[in-house]
Amino acid sequence: MANLMNEFPEIDIKQDEPLMNYTYTHTGGPADWLAFPESVDQVKQLVDYVREHEMPLTVLGNASNLIVRDGGIDGLTIILTRLNKITVKDNQVIAQAGASYIDTTIVARDHSLTGLEFAAGIPGSIGGAVFMNAGAYGGETQFVVTDATVLLPDGTIKHFDNQGLDFGYRHSSVQDNHGIVLDATFTLKPGKHDEIKAKMDDLNERRAAKQPLDLPSCGSVFKRPKGYFAGKLIHDAGLQGYTHGGAQVSTKHAGFIVNIDHGTANDYLAVIHHVQETVKAKFGVDLETEVRIIGRD
Ligand SMILES: Cc1cc2nc3c(=O)[nH]c(=O)nc-3n(C[C@H](O)[C@H](O)[C@H](O)COP(=O)(O)OP(=O)(O)OC[C@H]3O[C@@H](n4cnc5c(N)ncnc54)[C@H](O)[C@@H]3O)c2cc1C
Structure with missing residues (x-):
């Protein structure tokens, strides 16, 4: 496998870098390669490279609206926060x-x-x-x-x-x-x-x-279903405080899932699944995730 650090010595690139260090939920496995381009030209060089080498590409901003699975992300992940004028x-x-x-x-x-x-x-x-x-x-x-x-x-x-x-x-x-x-x-x-x-x-x-701003989270986890509010459905289903591993339906805002104790992406996914099943069983409403779920198991 090509070594991207050698291919692009002028770009800050890390190998097998844990994404939990960057996500708002403090969860997520390693990116095979993680690059921090500082100019549009550097972004373009990286995009041209992955296209020519048929390598998967993932782009992140502040990682405040996603759950990266515990297996991490294939190929190249780019974080754009140094492009910030x-x-x-x-x-x-x-x-x-x-x-x-x-x-x-x-x-x-x-x-x-x-x-x-x-x-x-x-x-x-x-x-x-x-x-x-x-x-x-x-x-x-x-x-x-x-x-x-x-x-x-x-x-x-x-x-x-x-x-x-x-x-x-x-x-x-x-x-x-x-x-x-x-x-x-x-x-x-x-x-x-x-x-x-x-x-x-x-x-x-x-x-x-x-909002539980003192704890790691990814904001509102679910989209607003037509005619309802996700947070109210979750509250009315008695799910606030429901915990799996280190992930918990916030007791302050039912639409948030917070990381209370070294929760993993799997913990988050288990809580999401339980919330979806319970709300469907009690109210017949499908909750669709607003948060993006990416990466390998
Ligand atoms: C405490 C808290 C409160 C929040 N409150 C709100 C709120 O009030 N309203 C709201 O809408 N959201 C809210 N959010 C969610 C989140 O902040 C927003 O969705 C935000 O727009 C996501 O931006 P990001 O840079 O963090 O994206 P990321 O989480 O890094 O990425 C989200 C998606 O956008 C894509 N992406 C990121 N950057 C680019 C790019 N440059 N080009 C193409 N694709 C890109 C990624 O690939 C990914 O699919 C909240 C989150 C938290 C943690």
Whole structure:
């Protein structure tokens, strides 16, 4: 097998690197190869390499919306968090894929630009937020993104406007074209710094009051089923506190599964399965995971 550290001496690459060191759940087995590109050119070099060598490729941002199975990930995994520049031009904020959504909201606030307040506490990266159409408190990424630059699997770089991103509930076209988001442009409106800050502070307080932010988790595990709230169904099924190994349905927010004691991805998957079975048996509702589950058993 080729040694990627020798192929790309200028890129920080690790072999058999445990992904539990990077995921928000603190679970997940090793990536065969884990790369931290620092420029678009480096991302492109890696993508060209895996295409030519028919190697599996996985792209991660802040790893706040996924469960990596305990067997780890085949081939090359790329973490984009070193591609994290945020620039402002008039009423537009342009953020690279690895920039944190939270930092991006702070930059918008400090330039008195309104529209991104809803994302003040979403712990993902910009790439992950576009990929997932992340949203909270009535706001969604799709309402503010007007352009995203995407590296497609064939090596071409293409701009997608809002329509081309085909946003839906926790969906964007990047999930279908298997591209890598390189950056996104947010078109905002001039606002008042103090009002923007007050709104962000309020949303963060509401989040801290409701969510178990002191424990590792991956946010809301399940999508909102039509006509229901996943958290309420789980609460009403008496599942809060249900524990398998080190993973537990949060006693603070029923939609979250927290890692209370060295839980593994298998523990998480067992809890997810139990919740799905119980809610189906009690209420006849299928809970679909919002969190992405990837990797080998
Ligand atoms: C405490 C907590 C609270 C949360 N609150 C919210 C919330 O209020 N609203 C909400 O929507 N989400 C929430 N989340 C979930 C998560 O933060 C979002 O889904 C976020 O958008 C994921 O971004 P990420 O960078 O962490 O993506 P990752 O978890 O790294 O990846 C998620 C998916 O996106 C893909 N991906 C990542 N980057 C790229 C890229 N550059 N190009 C192409 N694909 C990419 C990955 O391959 C993967 O399939 C929360 C999570 C936690 C832990």
